[in-house]
Amino acid sequence: MAKDxxxxxxxxxxxxxxxEAAIAGGGLGALKAxxxxxxxGCAVGAIYTLVADLDELVLLVGSRTLARLDAALAAAxxxxxxxxxxxxxxxxxxxEAVALAYARFAHAETALWRALFExxxxxxxxxxxxSVADQIGLFVHVDAPLAALLPxxxxxxxxxxxRSLFSAVHGILALGLEGKLVAVPQAHLEAQIALVVRAACRGLVAEQAEGPPS
Structure with missing residues (x-):
């Protein structure tokens, strides 16, 4: 039994x-049973004795991607x-370091990163x-510095x-990597992401200092 x-x-x-290799090479569309x-070297049916369906398989690949991203953000x-x-x-x-680490990860593993959101x-x-826990767990890398910034x-x-800071960085990055007309050119992505993060932090600190509106 143990061997089985x-x-x-x-x-x-x-x-x-x-x-994972299929998605990395050609995106989600490249994943075919x-x-x-x-x-x-097995029958198609044998795949479904290992996973329930391709949806579960995509989530399992995503879990591996998120684990690497989590490690990169923690190190940053x-x-x-x-x-x-x-x-x-x-x-x-x-x-700023976490945001730039996120950008570099997305650039290095673009297809797998995109698959997380597509x-x-x-x-x-x-x-x-x-899978929900894998995704929510990443926010600790933003929440912890925010707690220090805005005690x-x-x-x-x-x-x-x-979530808002993540969305801002993700939006700049997603448009930049896709090369959209309105996007920040890739050569300037990291500098602009750092600028946006710092500007947001200055605004948040100033707002906290002013206190709630009367």
């Missing part, structure tokens, strides 16, 4: 790796140079809890700000 379990685990890992079966946050600066500037540097579950299906802000508002 190990063999199934190895086959499932090989299937996920093959799916017949091609995967040919790569693995930990390595942000805040020596000799006050708490506010250190927090700004952390947010994939849609069928309307009748719900995202499994483990008086309640967690709910801070969570909304984390």
């Amino acid at each position: 379990t190990q063999r199934r685990t190895e086959q499932r890992a090989a299937l996920i790796a093959a799916a 017949r091609d995967l079966a040919a790569t693995l 946050d930990a390595g942000a140079d805040g020596a000799g600066t006050d708490g506010t500037e250190a927090a700004v540097r952390r947010l 994939f849609r579950m069928a309307p009748e299906k719900a995202l499994p809890d483990w 008086g802000l309640d967690p709910e508002r801070r969570g909304l700000l984390a």
Whole structure:
């Protein structure tokens, strides 16, 4: 029984790796059951003994992508140079470092990064809890520096700000990598992302200093 379990685990890992390679090479449209079966040297039906369907397989690939992204953002946050600066500037540097790490990851693994946002579950299906947790977990890398930047802000508002900052950076990046007419040229993406993050931080700090509107 143990050997059968190990063999199934190895086959499932090989299937996920093959799916990841397919998406990395040609996007979500390149993920086809017949091609995967040919790569693995098995029947198409054998794939569905390892995963429920291709939706689950895409989510499993996405989980691996998110794990690498999580590690990249954590390393950027930990390595942000805040020596000799006050708490506010250190927090700004952390947010800038995380944003730039996100941009560099997207540039290095563009197809897999895009797949995270292009994939849609069928309307009748719900995202499994483990996939939701993978996605939400990334926001800690924005939330933690924001907590240092805006110590008086309640967690709910801070969570909304984390999502808003992420959306701003993601939007600049997505348009830039797609080369849209209105996009920031790729050569200037990182500098503009850093500028936007710093400008947002200055505005947030100033707003907190002013206090709530009377």
